[in-house]
Amino acid sequence: MSFSSPELPSHVKTVLVTGAGGFLGQLILASLVQSHPTVQLIATDIHPPRIPAGLSSEEEKLITSLAADLGDESSIATLFEGKKVDLVFALHGIMSGGSESDFELGYRVNVDSHVSLLKYTTKHSKLERAGSPAVVYVYASSQAVYGGPKCLPEAVVDPDTTPLFPESSYGVSKAIVELYVYDYSRRGFVDGRILRLPTVCVRSGLPSSAASSFISGLVREPLNGQVSVCPVADSPEDPNMDSLGVHVTSVKTVVKNIIYSSTVPASKFPAHSRTINLPGITTTPRKIIEALVKVGGEDKKKFVEYKRDAQVLAITAHWPGGFDPSYALSLGFGQDDPETGFLTASQTFKEELEASK
Incomplete structure (x- = not known):
C-alpha cells in the first residue's frame, strides 16, 4: 500500500x-x-x-x-x-x-x-x-x-x-x-x-488476538479462499447481523x-x-457480508461460518456503534464516506491481494 x-x-x-x-x-x-x-x-x-x-x-x-x-x-x-x-x-x-x-x-x-x-x-x-x-x-x-x-x-x-x-x-x-x-x-x-x-479494516495478514479481528476476517479470509467465523451470530438470520453496529475506519x-x-x-x-x-463510520455484520459478496462474488459466502463466542460477545456488547466526529473533523482529520467507506476498503484490499499474487 x-x-x-x-x-x-x-x-x-x-x-x-x-x-x-x-x-x-x-x-x-x-x-x-x-x-x-x-x-x-x-x-x-x-x-x-x-x-x-x-x-x-x-x-x-x-x-x-x-x-x-x-x-x-x-x-x-x-x-x-x-x-x-x-x-x-x-x-x-x-x-x-x-x-x-x-x-x-x-x-x-x-x-x-x-x-x-x-x-x-x-x-x-x-x-x-x-x-x-x-x-x-x-x-x-x-x-x-x-x-x-x-x-x-x-x-x-x-x-x-x-x-x-x-x-x-x-x-x-x-x-x-x-x-x-x-x-x-x-x-x-x-x-x-x-x-x-x-476498528481498522480491512487488515491484511493473519488474524490478530483483537476481539474485533473478525471484522477484517469476514472479508480477508473468504477472498483468500479460507474459512472465517463470525463470532457474534449463530446464523445469517441472527438479530446481531443487523443490530450490532461497529465503528470502523479504513x-x-x-x-x-x-x-x-x-x-x-x-x-x-x-x-x-x-x-x-478519530473519525470512523458505522457498519454491521450483514453489511460486511454484503461488501464481501460485492467485491468477491456470491460464492464467497460459503467460506463464512457462524458461531457465537461468549468472550467476543461480552466485549462487543459495549462497543458504541458510532461516535460524533465533529471535534476531530474541525481539527482537519479525515473520514471515510459513511455510505461507501467499508465497501471501498474491501475493494482496496481485494486489489492489493490480487496485485501481490
Whole structure:
C-alpha cells in the first residue's frame, strides 16, 4: 500500500515508531519514509521489525530497525542513544482478546512499558533537547475505553459528555495510559496527542488476538479462499447481523490520521484534554457480508461460518456503534464516506491481494 503522508513539523528530523513490526507500524514506516526523505526513522518492537516491502535501497537506509524490551529502561535507552528524537509514535501493545486472556502480560505491555517509555522520553528531552520544542508524543489508544449504559452497539456517542467506563482489561489499560500522556503533556514533558482508534479494516495478514479481528476476517479470509467465523451470530438470520453496529475506519484513512495528528499545533487542544476520537463510520455484520459478496462474488459466502463466542460477545456488547466526529473533523482529520467507506476498503484490499499474487 502506497500513499503520501501529511507534512511533518519542520523541526522533526528523527522519529521513533514502537510496535513497528505490527500492521499499522509497518504502514506508518512506509508512508513516512516515502514522503520524508530527510527524516531518520527508528523502528522498534520486541524483535527487530522488518523493513517494509517495496522501498528503494535509499529509503531503506533511512530506517534503523532495533529490538527492544520497552519495560526495561536500559533497553529503551538504546533506542535514543546518540540521537535527538523529535517525534514518537507509541503504537505497541497486546490486543483486546490477548490482554483479556493474559492479564499480567496485558498490563505489563499495555501499561508498564508505555509508562517506562514516557519517563525515558522525558529524560531524553531534559538531557538532549534543552531549548528545543517538546517531543511530540502520539499515543494510539482505543475506543475500548468506553463502556457502561451509554455505550451500546446502537448508540452514537458524544465524546465530550460520555464518561469512560471501560469493560475490558484492554480498555482499562488504555484509559490509564491516556491519563499519563495527558499529565506529561500538561506538565510540558512531552507534547502529547491521544488517538482513540476505531476498528481498522480491512487488515491484511493473519488474524490478530483483537476481539474485533473478525471484522477484517469476514472479508480477508473468504477472498483468500479460507474459512472465517463470525463470532457474534449463530446464523445469517441472527438479530446481531443487523443490530450490532461497529465503528470502523479504513487502513488508508487511519494511517493518514495518525501521522496528521503530529502536525496539529498544541494550541489547538483545550487545556483539559489531548484526546481525539478519530473519525470512523458505522457498519454491521450483514453489511460486511454484503461488501464481501460485492467485491468477491456470491460464492464467497460459503467460506463464512457462524458461531457465537461468549468472550467476543461480552466485549462487543459495549462497543458504541458510532461516535460524533465533529471535534476531530474541525481539527482537519479525515473520514471515510459513511455510505461507501467499508465497501471501498474491501475493494482496496481485494486489489492489493490480487496485485501481490
